[in-house]
Amino acid sequence: MSDTVQRPAAPSTANCTPEQYDALYERSVQDPDGFWLEQAKERLDWYTAPTKGAEWSYDPVDIKWFSDGTLNICYNAVDRHLDTHGDQIALIFEPDSPDAPGRSLTYRQLHKEVTRVANALKAMGVRKGDRVTLYMPMIVEGALTMLACARIGAIHSVVFGGFSPEALAGRIMACESRFVVCADQGLRGSKTVPLKANVDAALAMQGVSVDGVLVFDHTGGEIEMVDGRDHWFADFASDDECPCEEMNAEDPLFILYTSGSTGTPKGVLHTTGGYALWAATTFHYTFDYQPGDIFWCSADIGWVTGHTYVTYGPLINAGTSLIFEGVPNYPDHGRFWDVIDKHKVNLFYTAPTAIRALMREGDSFVTSRNLSSLRVLGTVGEPINPEAWRWYYEVVGKKNCPIVDTWWQTETGGHMITTLPYAHDMKPGSAGKPFFGIQPLLVDNDGNTLEGATEGNLCITHSWPGQARTVYGDHDRFEQAYFSTYPGRYFTGDGCRRDEDGYYWITGRVDDVINVSGHRMGTAEVESALVLHPKVAEAAVVGYPHDIKGQGIYCYVTLNAGEEGSDELYSELRQHVRKEIGPIATPDHLQFTDGLPKTRSGKIMRRILRKIAENDYGSLGDTSTLADPSLVDRLIEGRQNR
Numbered sequence: 001m002s003d004t005v006q007r008p009a010a011p012s013t014a015n016c017t018p019e020q021y022d023a024l025y026e027r028s029v030q031d032p033d034g035f036w037l038e039q040a041k042e043r044l045d046w047y048t049a050p051t052k053g054a055e056w057s058y059d060p061v062d063i064k065w066f067s068d069g070t071l072n073i074c075y076n077a078v079d080r081h082l083d084t085h086g087d088q089i090a091l092i093f094e095p096d097s098p099d100a101p102g103r104s105l106t107y108r109q110l111h112k113e114v115t116r117v118a119n120a121l122k123a124m125g126v127r128k129g130d131r132v133t134l135y136m137p138m139i140v141e142g143a144l145t146m147l148a149c150a151r152i153g154a155i156h157s158v159v160f161g162g163f164s165p166e167a168l169a170g171r172i173m174a175c176e177s178r179f180v181v182c183a184d185q186g187l188r189g190s191k192t193v194p195l196k197a198n199v200d201a202a203l204a205m206q207g208v209s210v211d212g213v214l215v216f217d218h219t220g221g222e223i224e225m226v227d228g229r230d231h232w233f234a235d236f237a238s239d240d241e242c243p244c245e246e247m248n249a250e251d252p253l254f255i256l257y258t259s260g261s262t263g264t265p266k267g268v269l270h271t272t273g274g275y276a277l278w279a280a281t282t283f284h285y286t287f288d289y290q291p292g293d294i295f296w297c298s299a300d301i302g303w304v305t306g307h308t309y310v311t312y313g314p315l316i317n318a319g320t321s322l323i324f325e326g327v328p329n330y331p332d333h334g335r336f337w338d339v340i341d342k343h344k345v346n347l348f349y350t351a352p353t354a355i356r357a358l359m360r361e362g363d364s365f366v367t368s369r370n371l372s373s374l375r376v377l378g379t380v381g382e383p384i385n386p387e388a389w390r391w392y393y394e395v396v397g398k399k400n401c402p403i404v405d406t407w408w409q410t411e412t413g414g415h416m417i418t419t420l421p422y423a424h425d426m427k428p429g430s431a432g433k434p435f436f437g438i439q440p441l442l443v444d445n446d447g448n449t450l451e452g453a454t455e456g457n458l459c460i461t462h463s464w465p466g467q468a469r470t471v472y473g474d475h476d477r478f479e480q481a482y483f484s485t486y487p488g489r490y491f492t493g494d495g496c497r498r499d500e501d502g503y504y505w506i507t508g509r510v511d512d513v514i515n516v517s518g519h520r521m522g523t524a525e526v527e528s529a530l531v532l533h534p535k536v537a538e539a540a541v542v543g544y545p546h547d548i549k550g551q552g553i554y555c556y557v558t559l560n561a562g563e564e565g566s567d568e569l570y571s572e573l574r575q576h577v578r579k580e581i582g583p584i585a586t587p588d589h590l591q592f593t594d595g596l597p598k599t600r601s602g603k604i605m606r607r608i609l610r611k612i613a614e615n616d617y618g619s620l621g622d623t624s625t626l627a628d629p630s631l632v633d634r635l636i637e638g639r640q641n642r
């Protein structure tokens, strides 16, 4: 087919050839238990090796893997490498400013630092099973703290450093976390991010209280410390001993809040053994990781991509992972490429939104750099348009680097659908083939299975080790959100096409989740933020196609009686959403309207709102069931995205 890009010939070291993929995939779906128990023994060190594979049911939902095995993921990511890789670099830190000093840690140093952090946490009173909230910039201390929590059996809940104090407070309360770890400040594109001040603001809110805050000195900026509550990391004695807690494979490892169709973000819970195996296996195969490779995933550790592919995946594989605090366009649009040249990055993993933004600046920022160290390129987070894919492949990768377009979710723990570098030809815009053990299923809206080349709603049938186990504290919500739409199946929320070669093409969310610059957001969250404003009566939020961000945020707002829409109120509401959620949720368009298009039973017809937001109002379909059909003309008249 003309739109297929041939894979490079497999080098002798390749982790997976086409024949191996076919054989391993076949085995993984015919005998999942045998396959994954074997992988579990090969890729992880266990105190007690598991003899049980999957014990799972989707109705009622109960998912376990390796339930008679015990291990510690920090031991697997750090301690076990000391004899063989003690002097190898584990983490490289590249600061925001190219002129600031960077840092790198060998596995031996990593072990020492993780131990120190673990002991500091213990000294603050953190015990096995406690939830610890991290609110960190992209510095090595973020990864260290995740590992330190895992070492002592505490459950980490990382909150993206770009979220507001309000959002942080909500997440601290939701998992009843009694400890927060932060840095004094972060740096992004030369701007400071007031992390500790945000923590203070969050902890001043009603109903939020914690026992201790651990603070890393990163910028040395002015901050306030509360006596008895806040502790500088540097003030804890450095003690090099801290044993790893022996954890059951099903003991919780972390909670990560993510957006869904309804309500507040869900605390997706991952457990230890299955997640560790998923991170290890996907990292090894998807990036064709070879010993000595320098791997750089540009995602923030506040997202699942940062969990699995900045911290756990690379380190469990004894790899070298680069942590970059800055942004792609500071000091100029060549920064990513400078970082790649400086550290001789071999495997690079980023988001389509970054690729599109850099592509817009022209090729010269790329062609003026060397980039010959690159071997495999990856993307994640949203569908990549073929034009951006081509640019990444041709200009960045010089047609020498296979691209892996990895489809997965917070709930899946790691990669689910992707081509493998030397096993599959690529099709720009298609994620490709299912990973080992993954059995995708496309269904129509009534849940009927669709066969062959077709398009439908993407479900996964058999459980896989990296699958989320529950929503923290609300198992019903877990069942409702993922297993009730199509009973007996895990429903991803994504639409998908399967072509005649069995390649999967993700078409985007089919629920009320939008994807803004690779950040997943519930339209309901933005609506809740808007209606908290005293002048707002009702709000409906939809996504619309955006050249750089993938999707933009379009808000329809009705005001309370007596209020008038104005430029001032427009800015005030945008500001208000930033304050409630964070800058990533800033509305792109906001339209004041005297009503929302509802059916006579009161249901908002979002289809109409989406069309108008897309500036595609010629084909609104049937509007006769609206309570007030004349509203549509007024909505079109007032549309903001012209």
Ligand code: WTA
Residues within 6 Å of the ligand: 258, 303, 304, 305, 379, 380, 381, 382, 383, 384, 405, 406, 407, 408, 409, 410, 411, 431, 492, 493, 494, 506, 508, 509, 515, 518, 519, 520
């Ligand atoms: C979308 C990020 C197309 C998808 C790892 C999914 C993608 C949601 C891709 C999960 C991709 C992620 N192609 N769409 N390669 N990767 N998505 O939980 O809609 O932040 O459901 O996990 O991002 O977002 P999340």
